[in-house]
Amino acid sequence: MTLSPTSSGSRCAVASEVAARNLALLPDVPFDETECEIDWAGPVDLPLGDETAVQAACGIMHVHGRAVGRPTPLAVDYASATAGVLAAQGVLAARIARARGLELRRVRTSVSQAALLAVSQYLAAATTDDPEEPAPAGKPDLCSSDGVRFEIETLDALDWLRFWSVLDADPAAVRRGWRPFQQRFATATCALPAALQETAASRTFIAIAETATATGVSVLPVRDRPGHPADVPAWHITSMPEGEVRPSTRPGALPLEGLVVVESTRRVQGPVAGHVLRLLGAEVVRIEPPGGDPMRGIPPMAGDCSARFSALNAGKRVVELDLKSAAGRRGVHELVADADVFLHNWAPGKAEQLGLDACDLARSRPGLVHAWASGWGAEFGEDPPLGTDFLVQAHSGLAAAIGPDGAAPRPSLMTLTDVVGGLVCAQGVLAALLNRLLTRRGARVDSSLFSAAGVIPRARRTSRGPLRTADGCLLLEAESWAQAAAALAPGAGPEGVEARCADEPTAAVQESLRTAGIHATAVCTDLRALAADPRFGRALGSAAHAFPLAPWEFS
Structure with missing residues (x-):
């Protein structure tokens, strides 16, 4: 992969390093003939020059900060x-295109487009005609x-009730706590009743963990060191036996x-993977249970469909099948017979239980790429805890890395690993598709939320939080504070600037500040206003809600 000057040196260095490290998972495939350009702003018409400015302008600070009531x-x-x-992904897609006869040798993306993709569900929910x-x-x-x-973590209200009841929590607090707990994936905030936190503080961790095991709830300690599961590859390909592969x-x-x-997926991670493959041109056929995915009806609505669901699943063709029935499983084989990829994020062991694992489906479609986006991969063996975003943040050390110096480690309630987990799954699929073109073999692709957490570097940046203004927030570059103090409040110091x-x-x-030669980035505090800002017009589209456009340009 040849990196253009806009991504060399200190500019976008982290993005370039992550791209190179992930492409190195295919050591025998040359990418030198592909030029990849990564910049900060891309099509966003703002002078963005670093990670913090992008987080401020594109909504990440706003969503991550909802839990504490201020952009963070x-x-x-x-x-x-x-x-x-x-x-x-773009480099792999260009290489696939050339192997298929389409001359693409240059791909461009940006950190701003990545940030907008990361907040796409929240953006959709904020920009419907019926916002929440x-x-x-x-x-x-x-x-x-x-x-x-x-x-x-639990996805079951009865397990939630049993867990807190065994711990003798106040029943009214248990009832009040379920809704914010259940919705935290969507809202990025969770105002639990204080009584539940007091109950937790009255029990040892061993007692809490034993109660969790007895009631079907998953509990994990939050690691207090950032750590880095660097020895876990983002994705892993296992080649299938040779067979007839159609051109x-x-x-x-x-x-x-x-x-x-x-695809047969739910929630965020799996749908993100299918969404990315659709943006790259694939036809995506989505298997849903009879009556449709229940997530379709969860407000806020965009027309007759949940805005959040639409953000990740619009444009996919839907087929309803009951996978518990023999007829439904035959239907999967029939769909796969004309497909190139089967993608799922089922619980561990479910594919084998249904007779729909990689070997089963390869009999219907030799050369199939079978992708499993799991929660933990092999981290906990055959009986893992629930593999959801916030547990993965806690166990992987990511929760300890994302907060300011001295802060207690806590996961973000923005779905960080769900999004990156879907992206690394899609990247693994692209790698397997390229491998199939080169070797004529299908493959099984394994990725997980845990492996995705390892993609995010743990080097922590220290910076002041955004400045409050009368109608919003501003972000100053760290080296500009002294100059800003001299321009805005001579002799008063940082406190004077804040006042x-x-x-x-x-x-x-x-x-x-501009008059004094200082650049400050306005912090997004309203995703609806962001979507209406003409400076984002080339990065966002709009239908029943706003959505990020495809984040690559190929030529």
């Missing part, structure tokens, strides 16, 4: 790492009597045009 930066290069995965009411700020802070911070059709304008992906900014509108403070 992630202390890791999350948007840059995400852009690195997008860049690697803001949820109150709040973040679970569960700590046992012996000082162990922990995260809990690939020539693509149209997009690298995967003419290829078919069948001056609090009394003036964002635009007025920006103009004062």
Whole structure:
């Protein structure tokens, strides 16, 4: 992969390193003939020059900060790492296109487009004609009597009730807590009743963990060191036995045009993977249970479909099958017989139980790419805890890396690993499709939320939080604070800057700083306003809600 000057040196260095590291998972495939350009702003018409500015302008600070009631930066290069995965996807897609007869030798993406993709569900929910009411700020802070911070997870209201009841929690608090807990994936906030946190603080961690095991709830301690599961590859390919592989059709304008992906996925991680493959040109056929995916009906609605669901599943063709029935499983084989990829994020062992694992489906479609996007991969063996975003953040050390210095480790309630997990799954699929073109073999692709967490570098950035203004927030570059103090509040220091900014509108403070030669980035505090901002017009589309456009340009 040849990196253009706009991504060399210190500019977009993290994104470039992530892209190169992920492409190195295919050591025998040359990528030198593909030029990859990664910049900060891309089609966003703003002077963005670093990770923090992108997080501020493109909504990450806003969504991550909902839990504490103010825009808050992630202390890791999350948007840059995400852009690195997008860049690697683009390079693989261009290489696939050339193998299929379409001459594509240059791909371009940006950190801003990666950031917008990361907030796409929240953006959709904020820009419907029926936007949701803001949820109150709040973040679970569960700590046992012996000082162990922990995260809990269950997708079942009865298990939630049993868990807290065994711990003798106040029944009214247990009932009130379920809704914010259940919705935290969607709202990025979770105002749990204080009584539940008090109950946790009255029990040892061993007692809490034993109660969780007895009631079907998953509990994991939050690691207090950032760590880095670097020895876990983002994805892993296992080649299938040789078989007859049908020749690939020539693509149209997009690298995967003419290829078919069948997906049976839920929630975020799996649908993100299918969404990315669709943006690259594949036809995606989505298997849903009879009556449709229940997530379709969860407000806020965009027409007759959930806005969040639409953000990741619009444009996919839907086939309803009951996988518990023999007829439904035959239907999967029939769909796969004309497909190139089968993608799922089922629970461990379910594919084998249904007779729909890689070997089973290869009998219906030799050369099939069978992709499993799991929660934990092999991290916990055959009986893992629930593999969901916040548990993965806690166990992987990511939760300890994202907060400011000195802060207690807590997961972000923005779905960080769900998004990157879907992206690395899609990248693994692209790698397997390229491998199939070169070797005539199908493959099984394994990726996980845990492996995705390892993609995000743990080097922490230290910076002041955004400045409050009379109508919003501004982000100053770290090295500009002294100069800003001299321009806005001579002799008063940082406190004077904060007081001056609090009394003036964002635009007025920006103009004062601009006059003094200082750049400040306005922080997004309203995703609906972001979608209406003409400076984002080339990066976002709009239908029943706003959505990020495909984050690559090929030539």
